[in-house]
Amino acid sequence: MFALLTQDPAKINYVADPAKAPTLDAFGQLPELASTFGHVDGLFYFTYAVCIFFFVLIVGVLLFSVVKYHRKTFDQPAASNVTHNTPLEVVWTVIPLIIVMVMFAWGFDGCMDMHYAPHAASQNQFKATAKQWSWTFNYPNDPSQSFNEVWIPVDKPVQFVLESTDVLHAFYMPSMRVKRDVIPGRLQTVWFHPKKEGEFHLFCAEYCGDDHSRMYAKVHVVKQSVYDTRPWDQWKDATPAEAAASGESLYKQICASCHSVNGTPSVGPSWKGMFTKQGENYVGRQREVVEGGAKKTITVDDAYITESIQKPDQKKVAEEPYVKNAMTAFPTLEERKIKGLIQYMKSLADAK
Numbered sequence: 001m002f003a004l005l006t007q008d009p010a011k012i013n014y015v016a017d018p019a020k021a022p023t024l025d026a027f028g029q030l031p032e033l034a035s036t037f038g039h040v041d042g043l044f045y046f047t048y049a050v051c052i053f054f055f056v057l058i059v060g061v062l063l064f065s066v067v068k069y070h071r072k073t074f075d076q077p078a079a080s081n082v083t084h085n086t087p088l089e090v091v092w093t094v095i096p097l098i099i100v101m102v103m104f105a106w107g108f109d110g111c112m113d114m115h116y117a118p119h120a121a122s123q124n125q126f127k128a129t130a131k132q133w134s135w136t137f138n139y140p141n142d143p144s145q146s147f148n149e150v151w152i153p154v155d156k157p158v159q160f161v162l163e164s165t166d167v168l169h170a171f172y173m174p175s176m177r178v179k180r181d182v183i184p185g186r187l188q189t190v191w192f193h194p195k196k197e198g199e200f201h202l203f204c205a206e207y208c209g210d211d212h213s214r215m216y217a218k219v220h221v222v223k224q225s226v227y228d229t230r231p232w233d234q235w236k237d238a239t240p241a242e243a244a245a246s247g248e249s250l251y252k253q254i255c256a257s258c259h260s261v262n263g264t265p266s267v268g269p270s271w272k273g274m275f276t277k278q279g280e281n282y283v284g285r286q287r288e289v290v291e292g293g294a295k296k297t298i299t300v301d302d303a304y305i306t307e308s309i310q311k312p313d314q315k316k317v318a319e320e321p322y323v324k325n326a327m328t329a330f331p332t333l334e335e336r337k338i339k340g341l342i343q344y345m346k347s348l349a350d351a352k
């Protein structure tokens, strides 16, 4: 009977890559993948069994009574007029009460388990930022980001800090049995323990506008050794020349209106001479900047440039007229694009 409920793993969207899909059980559910499994699925099957039991019991008694006690002739008088049976009422109140209490205790226990991450999970903390209509991921102890795809190590409890930059969203991974609202301005977290390698879907489970249905991401659960190669870093295998080329095209699109690369003054300082080459190394120039009203001299490096792009007002170039000019902030520019821009600035030192 339950075989009817079994679905083709390729057709259900829990798993991103059907070829890597684990076999499903009789209910069309994925097998154990997360530590919270026991609570969610156990409770699900228990509730399901209770429902079936009482459905069969009640409908059975009903049908039996209809057949056995229905009026045989049109004018047959009622055999009896029972209005009360106190012991029976106590029984059908107390038994369901006990069952519902069991469900509550079970569910509450599971809820607490999901709510409070174990120490190991909070030590392995990722960030998922939801916005209309995509997911951005940040990695623990790693400056990189990835988009609509995230890699996590297998068999290691993991916690996601959830952030929304616009409206309500929800972090929903059916394969790990977790779902949590992502609420703007409020810190929400979710944790789970991925036990099998594979590719799984993360859905947005809170209607958030036009493309809500397409707001899903792939979660790659991989071996620690694979994780350590940082598969999310798209510049990992790129040559510096490739990164610089991508940086140059981005420069032309969004930075060239205010920065030249040939020394010509513009709204912002020229990038010429930002770095010089000494042997194989690029060395940043000395820069006098104003930070919080105080002047100081810093050496230009990747961190300063990244900050200049994300928070241009933090350290203003002290030189006239630039100190008075404002730069557009690009707080959400992808990390790989920033890297490309930096590589392009460095490559300017190669030219001569």
Ligand SMILES: [Cu+2]
Binding pocket: 168, 169, 170, 204, 205, 206, 207, 208, 209, 212, 213, 215
């Ligand atoms: Cu949504």
